[in-house]
Amino acid sequence: MVLQKLVRLASWFFVLQLVLGQTATDNLKYVNQLIGSANGGNVFAGATLPYGMAKAVADVDSESNQGGFTTEGGNVTGFSTMHDSGTGGSPSLGNFAIFPHASCAGGDVNGCVFPKQERKVHYYPDSVIASPGYFRLYLESGVLADMTTAQHTSLFRFSFPDEGDESPLLLLDLTDLSNSRQDNASITIDPATGRMEGNARFKPSFGIDTYVAYFCADFKGAEVRDNGIFVNSRANSSVKELKINRGTNNGPLPGGGFIRFTKNPDDGILARIAVSYISSEQACSNAEKEIPDFDFRATRQAAEEAWREKLDLITVSTEGVKTSLITNFYSGIYRTMVNPQNYTGENPNWESSEPYFDSFYCLWDSFRSQLPFLLINDPLALNDMVRSLIDTAKYEGWLPDCHMSLCKGLTQGGSNADVVLADFFVKSRDTSTGINWETAYEYMLRDAEQEPFFWSVQGRGGLDSWAALGYIPTQDFDYKGFGTMTRSVSRTLEYAYNDFCIAQMALGLDKDSGVVEKYKESSNNWKNLFKKDQTSFFVNGSDTGFVGFFQGRYLNGTWHDQDPLLCSAIDNYSNKSCSLQNTGQETFESSLWEYGFFVPGDQAALIQTYGGPEAFVKRLDFLHDQSITYIGNEPSFLTVFQYHYAGRPALSAERSHFYIPRYFSPTNAGLPGNDDSGAMGSFVAMSMMGLFPNPGQDVYLITPPYFASVSIKSPLTGKTATIRNVNFDPTYDAIYIQSATLDGEPYTKNWIGHDFFTEERELVLTLGKNESSWGTRVEDLPPSLSEYIRGNGTGSENLGRRRMSMGMLKERAGLGSVEMVGVGA
Ligand SMILES: *[C@@H]1O[C@H](CO)[C@@H](O)[C@H](O)[C@H]1NC(C)=O
Ligand SMILES: *[C@@H]1O[C@H](CO)[C@@H](O)[C@H](O)[C@H]1NC(C)=O
Ligand SMILES: *[C@@H]1O[C@H](CO)[C@@H](O)[C@H](O)[C@H]1NC(C)=O
Ligand SMILES: *[C@@H]1O[C@H](CO)[C@@H](O)[C@H](O)[C@H]1NC(C)=O
Ligand SMILES: *[C@@H]1O[C@H](CO)[C@@H](O)[C@H](O)[C@H]1NC(C)=O
Ligand SMILES: *[C@@H]1O[C@H](CO)[C@@H](O)[C@H](O)[C@H]1NC(C)=O
Ligand SMILES: *[C@@H]1O[C@H](CO)[C@@H](O)[C@H](O)[C@H]1NC(C)=O
Ligand SMILES: *[C@@H]1O[C@H](CO)[C@@H](O)[C@H](O)[C@H]1NC(C)=O
Ligand SMILES: *[C@@H]1O[C@H](CO)[C@@H](O)[C@H](O)[C@H]1NC(C)=O
Ligand SMILES: *[C@@H]1O[C@H](CO)[C@@H](O)[C@H](O)[C@H]1NC(C)=O
Numbered sequence: 001m002v003l004q005k006l007v008r009l010a011s012w013f014f015v016l017q018l019v020l021g022q023t024a025t026d027n028l029k030y031v032n033q034l035i036g037s038a039n040g041g042n043v044f045a046g047a048t049l050p051y052g053m054a055k056a057v058a059d060v061d062s063e064s065n066q067g068g069f070t071t072e073g074g075n076v077t078g079f080s081t082m083h084d085s086g087t088g089g090s091p092s093l094g095n096f097a098i099f100p101h102a103s104c105a106g107g108d109v110n111g112c113v114f115p116k117q118e119r120k121v122h123y124y125p126d127s128v129i130a131s132p133g134y135f136r137l138y139l140e141s142g143v144l145a146d147m148t149t150a151q152h153t154s155l156f157r158f159s160f161p162d163e164g165d166e167s168p169l170l171l172l173d174l175t176d177l178s179n180s181r182q183d184n185a186s187i188t189i190d191p192a193t194g195r196m197e198g199n200a201r202f203k204p205s206f207g208i209d210t211y212v213a214y215f216c217a218d219f220k221g222a223e224v225r226d227n228g229i230f231v232n233s234r235a236n237s238s239v240k241e242l243k244i245n246r247g248t249n250n251g252p253l254p255g256g257g258f259i260r261f262t263k264n265p266d267d268g269i270l271a272r273i274a275v276s277y278i279s280s281e282q283a284c285s286n287a288e289k290e291i292p293d294f295d296f297r298a299t300r301q302a303a304e305e306a307w308r309e310k311l312d313l314i315t316v317s318t319e320g321v322k323t324s325l326i327t328n329f330y331s332g333i334y335r336t337m338v339n340p341q342n343y344t345g346e347n348p349n350w351e352s353s354e355p356y357f358d359s360f361y362c363l364w365d366s367f368r369s370q371l372p373f374l375l376i377n378d379p380l381a382l383n384d385m386v387r388s389l390i391d392t393a394k395y396e397g398w399l400p401d402c403h404m405s406l407c408k409g410l411t412q413g414g415s416n417a418d419v420v421l422a423d424f425f426v427k428s429r430d431t432s433t434g435i436n437w438e439t440a441y442e443y444m445l446r447d448a449e450q451e452p453f454f455w456s457v458q459g460r461g462g463l464d465s466w467a468a469l470g471y472i473p474t475q476d477f478d479y480k481g482f483g484t485m486t487r488s489v490s491r492t493l494e495y496a497y498n499d500f501c502i503a504q505m506a507l508g509l510d511k512d513s514g515v516v517e518k519y520k521e522s523s524n525n526w527k528n529l530f531k532k533d534q535t536s537f538f539v540n541g542s543d544t545g546f547v548g549f550f551q552g553r554y555l556n557g558t559w560h561d562q563d564p565l566l567c568s569a570i571d572n573y574s575n576k577s578c579s580l581q582n583t584g585q586e587t588f589e590s591s592l593w594e595y596g597f598f599v600p601g602d603q604a605a606l607i608q609t610y611g612g613p614e615a616f617v618k619r620l621d622f623l624h625d626q627s628i629t630y631i632g633n634e635p636s637f638l639t640v641f642q643y644h645y646a647g648r649p650a651l652s653a654e655r656s657h658f659y660i661p662r663y664f665s666p667t668n669a670g671l672p673g674n675d676d677s678g679a680m681g682s683f684v685a686m687s688m689m690g691l692f693p694n695p696g697q698d699v700y701l702i703t704p705p706y707f708a709s710v711s712i713k714s715p716l717t718g719k720t721a722t723i724r725n726v727n728f729d730p731t732y733d734a735i736y737i738q739s740a741t742l743d744g745e746p747y748t749k750n751w752i753g754h755d756f757f758t759e760e761r762e763l764v765l766t767l768g769k770n771e772s773s774w775g776t777r778v779e780d781l782p783p784s785l786s787e788y789i790r791g792n793g794t795g796s797e798n799l800g801r802r803r804m805s806m807g808m809l810k811e812r813a814g815l816g817s818v819e820m821v822g823v824g825a
Helices: 002-020 280-290 296-311 323-335 370-377 379-396 417-431 437-449 463-469 488-508 513-522 525-529 603-609 613-625 642-646 649-659 679-689 806-813
Strands: 055-060 075-080 098-101 129-131 134-138 144-149 153-159 169-173 185-189 196-202 211-220 224-231 234-236 241-244 255-261 269-276 314-316 530-537 543-550 691-693 700-702 709-713 720-726 736-742 762-768 788-790 800-802
Touching: 055 134, 055 144, 055 153, 098 269, 134 296, 144 296, 153 280, 153 296, 169 211, 169 269, 185 224, 185 255, 196 255, 196 280, 211 280, 224 241, 241 255, 269 280, 296 323, 314 323, 323 679, 370 379, 370 417, 370 679, 379 417, 379 437, 417 437, 417 488, 437 488, 488 513, 488 525, 525 530, 543 613, 603 613, 603 642, 603 788, 613 642, 613 649, 642 649, 649 700, 649 736, 679 691
Parallel strands: 720 762
Antiparallel strands: 055 075, 075 098, 098 169, 129 134, 134 144, 144 153, 153 269, 169 255, 185 196, 185 241, 196 211, 211 269, 224 234, 224 255, 314 709, 530 543, 691 700, 709 720, 736 762, 788 800
């Protein structure tokens, strides 16, 4: 019975796999969606299209079910259609779950269990199959569930065991994953067809206000026996409409619809459920357009094709390389395109012909490498995301830093949309379509100059103090706008870099030189928080030996006294709040130690501040070797590669291999922290391809790819850029670049610009087992606002003083000839 049906289904799956597996160079087979499905990776492991709004998966009741499903052995509470991926906060979305019962005891609908808490059931861990556009598992109740999706529509297939009265039931629950449903959710059921329509209001998982989502569900596979609604534990087939409130104690009240079928067909029952933010009519028309015939196989194939298109642009030589590393790489790439979500045509908040994307969750995470990665792999999508950000600013007044489910999300530090816009602008302005850069610039300026009343969800706080003092004070006095009064150091550092990005945009758009100068100047505000004599001791009292750290400062200029190791990865003694709590620290989710490197625009000056390149390298080594940094959170990303700026690109390569695969392995528990909408995925992808961005600048730091070669096809030009390793060593002893050529000419710079991708360039790296002098000279270093001063650098000649100014940045960005004066000059 149960087994028989399983065998039938299994052989059907097998045939399907054969058919689908025929394409020759198919990177789809390297995607493991379950990476990060345990140990707090919080990924969405189910079926979705790239940027799809419909994300179908089994929801479980385990503690870290932010993405719906985990492989931590929880119970399945239902199968819902909307999800986010990799996020922290409370579980996101998880709306309109369907739950299957093979039969109801005694043939009575009230013999079925309806409430989420009671109906939940374990799944067989070995039964889980996840691949792009597809997810399935087998429940201990004997129900086999598999699913696929189109853009706004999920198609679930439930295959039931032969038991009871052979009259399976599906219920549709109005309660979401985090039980955030508000008053007056509603559902109506068409008695004849069983179609269910309705909506409910919910709370976003890391934001303010509420959102309303709508659905439309249709069923196929057997005749309708009966249908109706349920409330609490009771159902009734003579009632076809329900409006339900939240309830009082520990809401929301269980409620929704159900449908029963007259038989249990061999091919299972199909449930097609579409979602919309506009109306249930729009949800129904989405469903009818996207999956008109309930064709599971065609829907799945279309989803696979959509993913293949995204994943086949980057190809690697797999020779000699462990399959686990290839899986790591493509799974990372895959996760960069699960979120943000394309809600174009689904925005109820304002009328616009612009694209609408949401689930920027959060830009604080994704500005660092995810969105820069998309500029390479999917520039058209990024183009539309940027247009959407600008359009959102037009409606909401400011660019968002975090945004999900139509709601404003919480800002974690600076106004980092500024970096996202600048990154696109300086690298690829000419290829953008429909982006009004003047408007983009206006909103970037607004971030810097106009304080929103509620800066917890947009813009910046403390602008009066910023203007008067050149830093955000600890315990600021701010009566103009309101937000969580913490993070004075990390906000100062991020605001300073945001201003650096504004200066670059101003320069590129030929703005008044006074404006350029102003923002270049304020990009130096990090200097105001450098406390020269700040020491740092371990908890056991022994001295780290390093002196000079950023430190908070009060309004009166007096220094605050945060321990530089507080909120670091080895801070396991203070038990202090380190995130967005009111009792949080002056650094957000990390330590003064780690924030000590966040001066992305002026590494030359930072290196001098720390006593020269050698001292800088020593400090960076200490940060990593003592596990002060936490690679599971985004502020660590750039620190892996910052050795480049000290003329030691070899050490960046070493660090990259230190973390991958040790901290990023292709296993369920393989991520060191929340994937954060694909931020971790992009870290893996860009590290392994050997080009890591310093976002907001036209700079990729070069390290040897983890493969003999990597080819990257530009979807804009069709041209293919190639990086080739000569003497490639799959054991990774030879990870040191000895020499390089670009298009056949010697190339000594340790970084390269974005034209590498668009101009069909070939970078050939000759590797060896020892550090060489390649990329170590001052003229080889990436641009920096100030000049580099090379006194005692290691591994290179002493080249004395040499000017590296904004002029060079500008040259890289192709920004004309206006001279920008280096700050350190
Ligand atoms: C699954 O549900 C059972 C019964 O409610 C419960 O005892 C168990 O703890 C749940 N498992 C998990 C991992 O939550
Ligand atoms: C919910 O519905 C009730 C009954 O129709 C109505 O009185 C109430 O105003 C509604 N509440 C909201 C928030 O719409
Ligand atoms: C179902 O609901 C109808 C309408 O309220 C009611 O007349 C009927 O008694 C209910 N049936 C059961 C079994 O509760
Ligand atoms: C986003 O969705 C719209 C409407 O469905 C579609 O036209 C557009 O191509 C999508 N954009 C991307 C980048 O997928
Ligand atoms: C104190 O802790 C640090 C870091 O763990 C360690 O390197 C050092 O040896 C310890 N010192 C003493 C005296 O235990
Ligand atoms: C400055 O302000 C801080 C915080 O209120 C206070 O502790 C400190 O004593 C003040 N310093 C001076 C010099 O007044
Ligand atoms: C603190 O962390 C270190 C390193 O992870 C560990 O060895 C030590 O036992 C921890 N101490 C406490 C009090 O948890
Ligand atoms: C930190 O928390 C742990 C566990 O809750 C507790 O045992 C310890 O005493 C706390 N340490 C401090 C310094 O408060
Ligand atoms: C590489 O360095 C090691 C020690 O650091 C040295 O023993 C070895 O001879 C070097 N090899 C080459 C090829 O220079
Ligand atoms: C190199 O560094 C050492 C120690 O910091 C210093 O004494 C020496 O003067 C430096 N030499 C140069 C050329 O800067």
